[in-house]
Amino acid sequence: MKTNIINDFLQTHDGIEANKILRSCVHCGFCNATCPTYQLLGDELDGPRGRIYLIKQTLEGKTPTRQTQLHLDRCLTCRNCESTCPSGVQYSQLLNIGRTVVNEKVPRSISQKALHLILRKTFLSPLSFSTIIKTGQIFRPFLPSAIKHSIPERQKKVSFENVTHDRKILLVPGCVQTSLKPNIDLAAKIVFSKLKIECLEIPAAGCCGSLSHHLNAETEAMQIIKKNIDSWWPLIEKKSIEAICMTASGCGVAIKEYEQLLADDSQYAAKAKTISVLYKDPAEIVAAELKNNKLSDIRQLIEEKQAANTYNNIAFHPPCTLQHGMKINNLIEPILSECGFTVNSFKDKHLCCGSAGTYSITQKKLSQQLLSNKLSNINKAEHDVIVTANIGCQLHMQSGTTTPVKHWLELFI
Ligand code: SF4
Ligand code: SF4
Secondary structure: OOOOOOHHHHOOHHHHHHHHHHHHOOOOOHHHHHOHHHHHHOOHHHOHHHHHHHHHHHHOOOOOOHHHHHHHHOOOOOOHHHHHOOOOOOHHHHHHHHHHHHHHHOOOOHHHHHHHHHHHHHHHOHHHHHHHHHHHHHHHHHOOHHHHOOOOOOOOOOOOOOOOOOEEEEEOOOOOHHHHOHHHHHHHHHHHHHOOEEEEOOOOOOOOOHHHHHOOOHHHHHHHHHHHHHHHHHHHHOOOOOEEEOOOHHHHHHHHOHHHHOOOOOOOHHHHHHHHHHEOOHHHHHHHHHHOOOHHHHHHHHHHHOHHHHOOEEEEOOOHHHHHHOOOOOOHHHHHHHOOOEEEOOOOOOOOOOOOOOHHHHOHHHHHHHHHHHHHHHOOOOOOEEEEOOHHHHHHHHOOOOOOEEEHHHHHO
16 A cells, blocks of 8 residues: 655654555455454454554554554454465554554553553562462452452472483573463473473573563563563573573564564664574474474373373364464464374364453453353363463463363473
8 A cells, every 4th residue: 555654754663664564555454354353343443454544644644542542452463464464464563663653642541551550560570470379369269250260279380300401492481470370381391301302491581571562661671672682692692592482472472573673773683583583482392393203202291191081172272472473373283183182173263362461451341252252162062171372361261261271281291
């Protein structure tokens, strides 16, 4: 489509990128067909094509309004539209640019600012988050069901003894998962160790930066990302690790985006690119090892636990960050099938479950509608367990069902 972006903005890195992306859109509207918010609200401006148009108008000089901001806020950043678009429009990159410009021009209400600040302070402080969760877990039986469902039961930690292997990866724990579901990373360590890969950790490692980024705190996000790069870099420089990995695909996709976010930073651009290239989802690592005839090694874990007997029927929900963000499709299902599980499909697997980072808090109504649709599709057949690859989706889905919801790596412990 033709563009007429304000000249000053067109001189910036974001201006050049936005112009390129806008011009690649042919306005065909195919993307609307797979957009969850368009499906729910039926409003052109709550679909990707409409949002692209709103961003275009803003970058061309039209003053955005609260309504413009709301249409952009309602986007889940699920990137389903990117998977559908025949022209390869990089929608999420454009949305990031559009949101930043709109947020500079449309001040947030005091209540929104307060909510964003509380979310950032709570999630970014591992100590206060862990204290809140531990206290919530103690009083869980007495809490009203709406709050109770948001706090997972305390997980009894599985034991794991580290064994040194020549092959090493950096396993980044993230900010909240260790308090909520410590066994997910332990499961990763157990599986990788079986595959003769050792997981290194950097104790000070925290958030990947996506929380601040999605809550419009760009400066804070960049500080976090640069701090991560600085603390990971010595391992990379010494070639001590062959990959960086996180068990939450929502964080993984954020690391994949470091390259793009720091492309303009003379000090960090090259390092960010190296890190994004080095990042691997656990499924990519396990699938590559299975090609190297390591199936029997991890099957042994399943057989020891008799997990395949306990969980005969599995529904696998692929997080949007995995299937649309990192374009990792049909990798986990074959791993699970080869390990003896029966993995069943269900309708609308490509649609978001409504979790989407802090979306389940900031856009509760839409998030709950998406959750209800997701679970009703999954529950059309009986499953022993629902598995996924992202802590956010896992907890969000668990809040709406009595069927256990696990990370797929937890099936191995
Ligand atoms: S983003 Fe892609 S699918 Fe959507 S209107 Fe533009 S070209 Fe068409
Ligand atoms: S990212 Fe998801 S919610 Fe946002 S416009 Fe694209 S398909 Fe719709």
